Amino acid sequence: MKRVISIQDISCIGKCSLTVALPIISAAGVETAIVPTAVLSAHTYFKGFTFRDLTDDMEAVRDHWKQLGFKFNAIYTGYLGSERQMDIVESYFDAFKEDGTWIIVDPAMADGGKLYCGFDEHFAKEMSKLCSKADIILPNISEAALMLGEEYPGEEADEETIKALVLKLSTLGARLSVITGVNLSDGTFGFIGYDSEKKEFFKYGSKKIPMKSHGTGDVFASAFTGALVNEFSVYDALCIAADFTSKCIENSFNSEEKIEYAVNFELELPYYISRLKK
Numbered sequence: 230m231k232r233v234i235s236i237q238d239i240s241c242i243g244k245c246s247l248t249v250a251l252p253i254i255s256a257a258g259v260e261t262a263i264v265p266t267a268v269l270s271a272h273t274y275f276k277g278f279t280f281r282d283l284t285d286d287m288e289a290v291r292d293h294w295k296q297l298g299f300k301f302n303a304i305y306t307g308y309l310g311s312e313r314q315m316d317i318v319e320s321y322f323d324a325f326k327e328d329g330t331w332i333i334v335d336p337a338m339a340d341g342g343k344l345y346c347g348f349d350e351h352f353a354k355e356m357s358k359l360c361s362k363a364d365i366i367l368p369n370i371s372e373a374a375l376m377l378g379e380e381y382p383g384e385e386a387d388e389e390t391i392k393a394l395v396l397k398l399s400t401l402g403a404r405l406s407v408i409t410g411v412n413l414s415d416g417t418f419g420f421i422g423y424d425s426e427k428k429e430f431f432k433y434g435s436k437k438i439p440m441k442s443h444g445t446g447d448v449f450a451s452a453f454t455g456a457l458v459n460e461f462s463v464y465d466a467l468c469i470a471a472d473f474t475s476k477c478i479e480n481s482f483n484s485e486e487k488i489e490y491a492v493n494f495e496l497e498l499p500y501y502i503s504r505l506k507k
């Protein structure tokens with residue numbers, strides 16, 4: 230059985246980070262070893278959230294797994310609570326990266342041009358250093374702009390603007406840089422990426438749903454990781470992730486509750502699993 234590590238927080242309410250990665254990657258038939266970076270009562274969209282930092286446990290977890298001899302097909306990181314955690318995450322890459330282990334970094338820290346509560350511009354710069362150690366990075370437009378110190382071009386930025394941003398992003402060092410949450414010129418919604426080995430851009434758009442929701446980046450990155458480890462190509466895994474995320478948003482959009490703190494990813498897991506059948 231394939232096995233991945235996912236390093237991010239547990240937000241007890243709010244359907245993001247590990248409470249999304251664990252069910253989605255497991256649904257892909259992949260064992261998901263987790264490193265919780267912090268426990269929050271709810272994600273930072275909710276006022277008054279509690280925050281218990283777990284940085285001090287992260288190195289001991291790494292050392293124990295190393296001692297037990299576990300091996301991993303991918304390491305996927307999302308929301309990290311502090312700069313020190315980024316250094317420890319790098320040490321996970323050093324400890325567990327082997328030939329064929331994918332390093333996937335989703336620099337989850339901003340949306341709508343604004344950093345999440347508790348982060349500053351220095352944090353964004355440090356995140357760009359972590360991205361330089363990855364094979365694949367998956368920022369949204371806000372995160373890409375913040376890591377590069379560029380002005381935020383807005384959610385409606387055109388394809389040429391995003392291409393310029395993703396090209397600059399590729400100089401950080403990851404082989405594949407992918408900007409998510411992009412409005413494409415044909416009216417679809419998806420991603421634009423750049424492969425720095427092949428020197429090629431690639432893009433894909435899925436059905437655009439007129440609703441913005443929290444946690445969609447985590448749904449996308451988790452679905453991508455599950456598909457990639459199931460040996461879909463990077464591009465096919467990204468397309469599966471885009472289609473699944475669009476379905477999850479559509480499901481929430483059509484539901485009576487219309488929550489905006491998360492999407493109804495649970496109800497679309499059968500669709501995701503069906504896409505993984507070869």
Ligand code: PXL
Nearest residue numbers: 245246272273274308337444
């Ligand atoms: O979905 C990204 C995310 C992850 N973790 C925490 C968050 C957010 C977004 O707001 O607050 C704690």
